[in-house]
Amino acid sequence: MELRTLRYFVAVAEELHFGRAAVRLHMSQPPLSRAIRQLETEIGAALFHRSAAGVTLTPAGTALLEEARTLLARADQVRVRVAAAAGSATLTVGILGDSTDPGARRLAAVHRRRHPGVEVRIRDTDLTDPTCGLRAGLVDIALTRAPFDETGLTVHELRADRVGAVLRADDPLARRDRLRLADLAGRRWFRFPDGTDPVWQSYWNGGAPREGPVVRAVQECLQAVLWNGTVGMAPLALGHEPPGELVVVPLSDMAPSPVVAAWNEGDPNPLIPSFVRIATAAYRA
Incomplete structure (x- = not known):
């Protein structure tokens, strides 16, 4: 066999x-x-x-x-x-602001037990690069979210999370049990800077061009909602709960946001297969 x-x-x-x-x-x-x-x-x-x-x-x-x-x-x-x-037991992992995800914590614990001799270096990245520096050669593997341009990459889904609209608690729509994208028409949304992966940008903007403040990090997104009443989206998952002044209302017509491991296609690094196997189990626990 x-x-x-x-x-x-x-x-x-x-x-x-x-x-x-x-x-x-x-x-x-x-x-x-x-x-x-x-x-x-x-x-x-x-x-x-x-x-x-x-x-x-x-x-x-x-x-x-x-x-x-x-x-x-x-x-x-x-x-x-x-x-x-x-002498090559070092793995650089890019993380897209999801270090509080329970799956990531389980992954770290199991990987540490199984491979105590491997040095894992973490590179935390903002929302403008969903590949976490993978294309630039800054990391060996990325723990991130799809969708994004997958050209030249291998992408392995670990979990899929429903998403919702992030609103201020005093917003009239915040009292709804669920929303559709049409309910948010005409509202200001947070946006990512020009040059951001267009597939990624389109997903988080609900598939339509939007007007609103440009943000780079999760906290900037939340503050834009809190201060300006801007609309955005966030995963409905543990580790992504907003502050008490904000709520996340499920969006019924948005595709789930996949949590993925991604690496450069054909990368011979022997540490990647083991990392992916452990991640698959950790994120499904």
Whole structure:
């Protein structure tokens, strides 16, 4: 059994859906299905019950999942130890103002326990660069939010959060249970500086051109709302609760904001695969 095939199996076993697993693995579904069928042939047992309702693990699949996770974790440790022996056990991680996210805290704790010999350097970035310095070569991997221009990058989704409109507590719309983007037509929004990734800018402006103050950091966004009644958007997730003078009202017609790990396509850094695997588990806990 190849490690790559075991990674495919673990993705399907955790997602219990071939389509979602294929997206997670950045591949199409047919080769993934073929790889799993080949693995079942090699083992001589069915690993999944397949039905119109989805897939579930067989007893053989449940047994293999535990062993596969152990083998993959061991392979990651080998890569990291070799990197340390080569004097390259340093990983620079870009974080987009999400250091208070519980997922990030779990990731830090688990990564520290598993790889105590790896020095992790954190580069905190503002909202004007969703890749956290990745394209400029300032970081090895970014913990950030999509969508943004993914050209030349590999992007792995860790979680998706609903978003809402950030309003002052005395705003008439703040009393609503939910809003639509049309309810905010004509309002001033906070904007990012010229030159900011247009895909990123468009998402946080609700897909339409906006007028309002230019901001660069989360606190600047919140202060623009507090002082000027500006409208903006924020994730509906732990670690993103606004101050008491502000509220976040869910937006029913906005696509969720994905939390992602991103790195340069084809980067051979042996520390990245282990980091991504630990992050995947930490953000889904």
